[in-house]
Amino acid sequence: MSGYTKNIGPQSDIVISSRVRIARNLEGYPFTHNLNGDLAEDIAKKIDESILTANTKLSDDFKLISMKDLDQINRLNYVEKHLISLELANNVEIGNVIINTDETISIMINEEDHIRIQCMLPGLQLDEAWDIADKIDDLIEEKVNYAFDEEIGYITSCPTNLGTGVRASVMLHLPALSMIGYIKDILRAAGQIGLAVRGIYGEGSEFLGNLYQISNQVTLGVTEEEIIENLNSVTMQIIDKERMTRQNLLSIKKDELEDKVFRSYGILKNARIISANEAMKLISDVKLGVNLDLIKGLPIEKLNCMMEMIQPGFLQKYYDYALDTRNRDIKRAELIRKSLE
Amino acid sequence: MSGYTKNIGPQSDIVISSRVRIARNLEGYPFTHNLNGDLAEDIAKKIDESILTANTKLSDDFKLISMKDLDQINRLNYVEKHLISLELANNVEIGNVIINTDETISIMINEEDHIRIQCMLPGLQLDEAWDIADKIDDLIEEKVNYAFDEEIGYITSCPTNLGTGVRASVMLHLPALSMIGYIKDILRAAGQIGLAVRGIYGEGSEFLGNLYQISNQVTLGVTEEEIIENLNSVTMQIIDKERMTRQNLLSIKKDELEDKVFRSYGILKNARIISANEAMKLISDVKLGVNLDLIKGLPIEKLNCMMEMIQPGFLQKYYDYALDTRNRDIKRAELIRKSLE
Numbered sequence: 193m194s195g196y197t198k199n200i201g202p203q204s205d206i207v208i209s210s211r212v213r214i215a216r217n218l219e220g221y222p223f224t225h226n227l228n229g230d231l232a233e234d235i236a237k238k239i240d241e242s243i244l245t246a247n248t249k250l251s252d253d254f255k256l257i258s259m260k261d262l263d264q265i266n267r268l269n270y271v272e273k274h275l276i277s278l279e280l281a282n283n284v285e286i287g288n289v290i291i292n293t294d295e296t297i298s299i300m301i302n303e304e305d306h307i308r309i310q311c312m313l314p315g316l317q318l319d320e321a322w323d324i325a326d327k328i329d330d331l332i333e334e335k336v337n338y339a340f341d342e343e344i345g346y347i348t349s350c351p352t353n354l355g356t357g358v359r360a361s362v363m364l365h366l367p368a369l370s371m372i373g374y375i376k377d378i379l380r381a382a383g384q385i386g387l388a389v390r391g392i393y394g395e396g397s398e399f400l401g402n403l404y405q406i407s408n409q410v411t412l413g414v415t416e417e418e419i420i421e422n423l424n425s426v427t428m429q430i431i432d433k434e435r436m437t438r439q440n441l442l443s444i445k446k447d448e449l450e451d452k453v454f455r456s457y458g459i460l461k462n463a464r465i466i467s468a469n470e471a472m473k474l475i476s477d478v479k480l481g482v483n484l485d486l487i488k489g490l491p492i493e494k495l496n497c498m499m500e501m502i503q504p505g506f507l508q509k510y511y512d513y514a515l516d517t518r519n520r521d522i523k524r525a526e527l528i529r530k531s532l533e
Numbered sequence: 534m535s536g537y538t539k540n541i542g543p544q545s546d547i548v549i550s551s552r553v554r555i556a557r558n559l560e561g562y563p564f565t566h567n568l569n570g571d572l573a574e575d576i577a578k579k580i581d582e583s584i585l586t587a588n589t590k591l592s593d594d595f596k597l598i599s600m601k602d603l604d605q606i607n608r609l610n611y612v613e614k615h616l617i618s619l620e621l622a623n624n625v626e627i628g629n630v631i632i633n634t635d636e637t638i639s640i641m642i643n644e645e646d647h648i649r650i651q652c653m654l655p656g657l658q659l660d661e662a663w664d665i666a667d668k669i670d671d672l673i674e675e676k677v678n679y680a681f682d683e684e685i686g687y688i689t690s691c692p693t694n695l696g697t698g699v700r701a702s703v704m705l706h707l708p709a710l711s712m713i714g715y716i717k718d719i720l721r722a723a724g725q726i727g728l729a730v731r732g733i734y735g736e737g738s739e740f741l742g743n744l745y746q747i748s749n750q751v752t753l754g755v756t757e758e759e760i761i762e763n764l765n766s767v768t769m770q771i772i773d774k775e776r777m778t779r780q781n782l783l784s785i786k787k788d789e790l791e792d793k794v795f796r797s798y799g800i801l802k803n804a805r806i807i808s809a810n811e812a813m814k815l816i817s818d819v820k821l822g823v824n825l826d827l828i829k830g831l832p833i834e835k836l837n838c839m840m841e842m843i844q845p846g847f848l849q850k851y852y853d854y855a856l857d858t859r860n861r862d863i864k865r866a867e868l869i870r871k872s873l874e
Contacts, residue, residue: 447805447863448806450805451804451805451806451807451866454803455799455800455804455805457803458799458800458801458802458803458804459796459800460799462795462796462798462799463792463795463796463799464791464792464795464796465788465789465792466792522788525792
């Protein structure tokens with residue numbers, strides 16, 4: 193399990209994780225989609241050296257992994273853990289990633305941009321994640337020249353990342369707001385103030401498990417600090433609303449809530465075949481039950497881990513062989529039962 | 534719990550209970566629907582005396598209960614236990630019933646007919662139930678004159694009971710045949726050979742919990758022994774088909790079956806609000822699981838009792854106060870959880 197999954201952070205009743213990623217490109221090289229193998233290798237080597245030879249605690253436990261050295265199951269598992277993007281996983285020939293031991297930091301090389309530094313921490317820790325990512329950015333910049341324009345800022349492959357190249361996001365668990373339908377208003381409001389809302393696996397993915405990933409859309413004409421500050425403040429407002437709604441539901445619909453939560457718990461503990469989508473929904477209910485102290489003695493970290501464990505890549509890695517959908521559904525149910533025993 | 538619920542009998546993997554009832558009327562009295570209070574009381578007294586003064590082991594533990602001495606909840610509970618009919622429960626002024634201690638025998642007085650003797654035993658015991666009902670019939674006949682016609686046989690209020698006045702029935706649990714849809718053919722075939730198929734609470738009731746009550750429709754022109762024999766043999770054929778289908782499902786769809794059975798078990802053990810209909814469905818699944826040895830250590834009698842316990846009358850009797858639908862759903866869930874602990 194990743195460090196951001198097996199531990200919990202501030203506001204962990206609602207915030208699963210905070211993530212900051214910085215997009216950078218090297219001066220004098222074509223963008224990744226025009227890169228040939230030699231140049232790509234050159235870039236990977238430069239960045240690897242800038243991290244591994246850096247004289248800092250941070251660099252101690254990094255390792256470089258090439259996509260071509262990973263089989264499909266392991267690549268999928270890294271995507272599920274948000275350590276690499278699907279795009280990098282598909283860049284089998286030239287894609288690389290540098291990851292630290294507890295998997296809170298990953299540096300993708302030759303993704304859409306040459307460099308994508310990412311730091312992911314449990315709970316609401318945007319400032320902390322930003323500090324770490326920023327430090328890595330400085331480390332690398334000591335050794336390489338970034339593509340930079342005085343007026344625009346950092347040059348990126350896609351215009352949506354120009355300027356700061358910074359995208360900050362939080363993963364929120366919003367079961368109560370989803371239940372009463374108020375979530376739609378929040379999504380609309382977020383869009384109006386320049387935030388994007390996505391599901392757990394990025395654009396277009398459904399809001400599986402009532403998980404909502406909220407991130408800044410604007411990277412140009414704002415400072416990094418403004419991006420973090422803005423997202424922090426919106427997140428705190430959403431947290432307040434979700435908490436209030438949970439308490440409201442608890443006071444006016446306690447029996448119904450308890451029924452829903454315990455039925456889901458009962459199904460998770462007993463099912464023999466279960467899809468990832470259904471499992472996400474049920475785990476979401478049980479998480480809410482634990483948060484509201486209806487279910488006792490079940491650590492929330494266990495449920496966060498479970499959301500990661502039930503994904504196809506993890507399952508196949510865990511059982512050490514390729515599984516078709518049906519067998520994944522069976523093994524998923526088995527793993528969930530074992531974990532809840 | 535009634536004696537036929539808390540114990541199990543032969544073929545108990547499929548047959549819940551066997552029931553034989555005999556309809557009789559006294560000579561010289563109008564049928565019940567034309568009966569005034571004095572005559573009705575007269576009849577009740579005669580029958581009561583014929584049982585209570587009879588010098589036999591059978592009569593030792595009988596007691597007479599007048600409908601007017603029961604409140605609505607207790608009347609409903611007797612209906613749910615099949616000790617009285619809904620019709621008798623509604624005959625508040627003149628309805629009476631004589632019941633033995635373990636509730637396997639009930640003699641309704643002033644129901645549709647003056648006398649309805651009923652014996653209900655666990656499992657497939659039609660012959661035994663007939664023997665007992667027949668003995669009670671003889672006991673009463675020693676003291677009273679039955680309305681009888683040499684050509685037709687026993688005279689009953691409704692023509693469908695003329696002749697023998699005997700209706701035999703079995704309550705079958707047929708989850709596998711229901712699952713594969715084959716049950717429809719069986720119902721059709723049963724109708725063609727003069728059998729009626731009803732749900733657990735008589736005509737028009739749905740097949741709650743995959744329970745099917747099969748009984749003879751013809752009472753005239755056949756002997757009592759033929760009625761019993763015919764129903765016995767059809768029941769054995771249905772039992773064979775259900776058992777075969779269960780084994781088939783187990784061999785070709787074991788995972789799906791196990792999943793269904795355990796999910797239902799998990800919901801029963803965890804729900805906080807549950808309707809009687811849903812509970813019947815889930816208990817049916819769990820019964821199948823126990824029968825197929827998928828669920829271990831759970832006695833089938835407990836599940837049979839549960840099907841009785843979750844009914845509105847029992848619930849209100851158990852909790853000793855009138856409950857509206859919502860509170861019944863909550864108390865039902867509570868009682869089920871307690872029972873499965």
